[in-house]
Amino acid sequence: VMFSWREKGSGARQLLLSLLLLTVWEAGSGQVHYSVLEEAKHGTFVGRIAQDLGLELVELVPRLFRVASKSHGDLLEVNLQNGILFVNSRIDREELCGRNLDCSIHLEVIVDRPLQVFHVEVEVKDINDNQPVFPMAVKKLFISESRPPGSRIPLEGASDADIGANSLLTYSLNSNDYFTLDIKRNDEDIKTLGLVLKKLLNREDIPEHHLVITAVDGGKPELTGTTQLKITILDVNDNAPEFERTVYKVSLFENAPNGTLAVTVNASDLDEGVNKDIVYSFNTDMSSDALSKFHLDPVNGYITVKGNIDFEETKLYEIQVEATDKGNPPMAGHCTVLVEILDTNDNVPELVIKSLSLSVLEDAPLGTVIALISVSDRDSGVNGQVTCSLMPHIPFKLVSTFKNYYSLVLDSALDRESVANYELLVTARDGGSPSLSATASVSVEVADVNDNAPAFAQAEYTVFQRRQRVCSGEGPPKTDLMAFSPSLPPGPIGGNREEQLDVDVDLSAKVSTDF
Structure with missing residues (x-):
């Protein structure tokens, strides 16, 4: 957008300024757009940036007017005396944007007191400053003399760093009797170049052909590039292996x-x-x-x-x-x-055990699942077929629930008072020859339940008491063992005391838990 006017009175000037500022700002988000040709000389006018942003020239310095640009800060500059944006250093569109059709330099304009930020886009327009370039200045081709007429030899075309019409290429081939140039446009609208044989070659007549291909771009003025084709005609090798x-x-x-x-x-x-x-x-x-x-x-x-x-x-x-x-x-x-x-049996089975509980009650019913076991083997066929075994076999067993899945279940009754803990060993073995195996241990604790009444150490107890046997006038008294039954009343047994003292009485006393 280029801005210019002539002095036509203060009223007309204010009206025109208002219209121009409206045009500047209606582009959206407060942006001002300019354009400049690439390769423009230093000092080339770009736009009256201060005026287009509605800033007075006298306030540019006091308000610290400044322009910033990401990575392109030295390409454009502003004259603070007249508020004009100009080219400061060489702008190369191809270096700046490559093959992109849109190429712009974004400027951020900042003033202080009060702080204001403006955004300015400067479009860099292409000029035809790049000529077509072929990959090779001289390309060597080898063509058999048996090559049939009509056959096409693919060639690499030229490239042009410019865009638009400046990069649209046309090709031509110097006049000759044996070859013509074939140009095709594919789905992506890209031209493919080919050399087509018009008639049979004869190495004995012409052993080499020298051709020149010229590429011309669509710029004004147009630029050209050339490549030379050096074609060597070879003797016939007409049988492939x-x-x-x-x-x-x-x-x-x-x-x-x-x-x-x-x-x-x-x-x-x-x-x-x-x-x-x-x-x-x-x-x-x-x-x-x-x-x-x-x-x-x-x-x-x-x-x-x-x-x-x-x-x-x-x-x-x-x-x-x-x-x-x-x-x-x-x-x-x-x-x-x-x-x-x-496949060979080179992978050991893998064994994974997941315990469902840390302990099992001793009165757990048969079939109670203690743990889940999964096995796998990366081998195939019999080398990957895995079977599981358990040691010891009692009171647990392995039950196959699905392919490569097992459950460790209770197979017979538990008695914590007999065995309080079981150390089990699970073995996974594949069907290879020789087979490979892996093991894992499982510790099963048997939890107590109240299934035993209190009991005495023995069912019967015998109580003994010593007595003296007295014989008058006959030596020292004897001491004998005499048993009393708890059920007998205290006091004399009855009958002659002397006889009773001379008789050993053996009465058993049964002690029951009903005391």
């Missing part, structure tokens, strides 16, 4: 040591001399993973192992192999090698 099989299918065990031969590919060529000498190579599109695992002998076609082959990582490798002869130009044949990786 052929593999004895188009697809090779082989099997290879994982963990095969480095140097193990996977397969030998073989191709032959019907030509003679160097045209039949063959070099084997992997296709350039082969994955980096396959390249890291296999090596191809370029002379003999041996494909050998050179990296770690892991069935769990990759089960099949599809390898594209080329056989290229040494003809000029070379010709190539192709085959596919499918390497199936076979």
Whole structure:
């Protein structure tokens, strides 16, 4: 937006100023828009920024008028005496914005007392300052004399760093009898360049062709770029190598040591001399993973192992192999090698036990689930089939609930007074040969319930009392053991006392819990 007016009286001037300021601000968010051509010289006028922002020239310095720009602060500058925004240093649109159609420099204008912030966009317009450039100044092509007329040889076109019409290119080819230029436009509206053969080549007549392609852009004035084509006509190598099989299918065990031969590919060529000498190579599109695992002998076609082959990582490798002869130009044949990786039992089963409770009541019913067990094995087939076993077998057992899932359940009655804790060992074993196994221990505590009444140490007790046997006039008295029953009343037993004293009385006393 360019602003200018002439003095036509104070009223007209104020009206025009109001209209211009309205135009400036109606762009939205208080932004002012200018435009400037790239490569403009230092001092080139851009716009009356102070005036367009409604600022008086006399207040620019007192209010600390300043302009800031992210990373482009030195490209534009403001004269504080007249409030004009001008070009301070070289502006290169291609350097600033590349191939982007929209290219602008955002300025932030700040004044103090009171603080105000304004936003200014300066559009940088393209000029035709870049000529078309081809990737190579001289391009060498090798074309067989057997190449059929009408065949198309792709070429890389030129590029132009400008945008819009300044970068629209047209091509031309110097006049000749054998080649014409073919230009196609694809879906993305990008031109593709090709050289089309008009008639059969004859190396014996013309061994080389020198062509010039010219690219012209749409700028004013237009700029041009050229590339030279040096075309060498080669003698006929009209037979490509052929593999004895188009697809090779082989099997290879994982963990095969480095140097193990996977397969030998073989191709032959019907030509003679160097045209039949063959070099084997992997296709350039082969994955980096396959390249890291296999090596191809370029002379003999041996494909050998050179990296770690892991069935769990990759089960099949599809390898594209080329056989290229040494003809000029070379010709190539192709085959596919499918390497199936076979599993070996190289992974130990994994065992996970989740306890449902820390202890089990001794009166828990049969079938109570103590823990959940899951097993897995990264191997396949029988190598990945896992079975679980339990030691000791009593009073618990393992119950298969689903594939690779088990429950540890109570199989017979518990008695804490007999066994208060069980240490169990769960073993997971795969079906490989030899098989691999993993173990895990489970500690089961038996919790007490009140299932026992108090009991005496023994069912019967016998009470003894000593007595003296007295015989008058006969030696010292004897002491004997005499038993009394608790059920007998105290006092004399009855009868003759002497006889009673001479008789040993053995009466048992049964002590019951009914005391």
